Amino acid sequence: MRDAVAQKPFADRPVAEAAGEGAFERLQALIAPELARVEAMIAERMQAADTDLIARVAAHLIGAGGKRLRPCLTLAAARLCGHDGENHIRLAAAVEFIHNATLLHDDVVDESDRRRGRPTANAVFGAKPSVLVGDFLFARSFQLMVETGSVEVLGVLSNAAAVIVEGEVLQLAAARSLAGGEDVYFKVIRGKTAALFEAAAQAGGMAAGAPAAQVAALAAYGDALGVAFQIVDDLLDYGGASAAFGKASGGDFREGKATLPVLIAHSRADEAGRAFWKRVIEGRDQREGDFETALELMRDSGALEATRARAEAFAQTAVAALAPLPAGPLREALADVAAFVLTRAR
Template identity: 60%
Template sequence: MSLDRTVQKPIDALAAYLVGDMDAVNTLIRTRMASEHAPRIPEVTAHLVEAGGKRLRPMLTLAAARMLGYQGEHHVRLAATVEFIHTATLLHDDVVDESAQRRGRPTANLLWDNKSSVLVGDYLFSRSFQLMVETGSLRVLDILSNASATIAEGEVLQLSAAQDLRTDEGIYMKVIRGKTAALFSAATEVGGVIAGAPEEQVKALFTYGDALGIAFQIVDDLLDYGGTSSVIGKNTGDDFRERKLTMPVIKAVAQASAEERDFWRRVIEKGDQRDGDLEHAMSLMARHGTMEATREEALRWAAEAKTALDALPAHDLRDMLRDLADYVVARVK
């Protein structure tokens, strides 16, 4: 599995189309992550914000608003809000997961400490709420505040579901809908709301973001067992070492023989991992075809995302969003 250079085009095309708006978003982010009294805040934030991420989530907000004819400035505030929420969750996640690498660089908690990462994450959440309020839209505040709560809920659910072989695909879907898809759907939905779009179009944007986020996370989980660190921004096999029950593993456990289930119980539930266990886990997933089955799930959600766009007006940005859904799943071959 690899990231083909040719499939970078949809996200690059989107970035090129929105370059003026994204410049404004980046300027606003730098302004609002400043702190007069705590210089560590911009230091920690800049380490992650400037790490070269694609800024996909804020671009979804900008694209949704522009596609529906919005001409104001609040979409820039909302895009920055979305990026702040995303960055805050990454800072917290790396502490919870005890991660050492993010986007190919050492994590903030590794370079500074856990306390700094958690507190700076809290600061960014606070900044995001300030930006939301500035739009003057209670509905926008409702959508993004609910998304923030849902993200936290998904992370807590993942903690309780982790290392438990009884975790099934239904629970897995609740986890990824919370920790990933909630911000995707909120990002697209608020773009439609701020543009004053008809309710049918706002709902379509929500559905697109939700399905795109689910496809994105399924692919991300799949890449953990077959990608390279340069593609996924973390070390291959991190989910296995952290004993996370993601879709490829859940499918393998569901089809496991008694002997295979004993293996999964040892490495996931008991955390007794030995040399060669990652390779054996991957061989079991290959034996039961769970990697390909997981890829099919991602393709299905990407198709649902594209279908949702049919309710939106014809626009170059709509075509780019459709291509983006293909791009997300094209990261795996």
């Protein structure tokens, strides 16, 4: 089956969800030596002079693992474009630092107690160290970028940093509003999530000195992958497309977030349904049984399936974007990662 699709023009290749199984591990295996160097650089650069508090807070979060999805994009993009130096290591570490800086700050502003199944740095060390170490990781990421000597890459990543925050603030400003609709939703997730995926992939290509068309292709891939990733994340909060309600955490619902499943269900609702969504999301007036009602409205209106279809379309866009890049195992792996993102939402 894989051979059959591989013979089609790459841009027309369908996203086969089966190809997503284990795709991320296959990508990691292809860049294993580089990834080990990134881990070493992360461990080294989270140290600070005169105090070990920074390293302890940073290690609590970064050391807890996480998939290193964003740095893998940087490494794979750089390798795909023939990079053979040190800069993609630095940039991959910088990208992971930016990501973790935003997580540290998110956990402070959301007063979150748990992340990745463990207590947050905010819960363990308090708000002060969490805010400050987030700032430190942000500064460190720019020091790493400076070491590459590329103002161009610095431009891409500093723009991404600004866009990430704009997305988060827009989310805050538009929270609990159905009025912004999908327009605001996509602006928010392009900022808070896709911008760093895009910059991570793009920076890898730039480190390799790839032609502009390839760098643009990597940026388009990262953007679409990031959008698909966030849609799936938002879908998982309602248990995924198969409506496995036992998996639904409902955290977004309780916070009144107008995510895509909500927006689609709202747009497909009758008058009573619209009143329901207005009450629970905009009014944040939530009562016993409301979450179950929300899940039923989503399932019955096909909103969950429709949300998944949107994610799949973006994953397809990501795969198509890879067409200008050199064929081979790395491009295959990146394409399969787009399918992998979808498997999370089953």
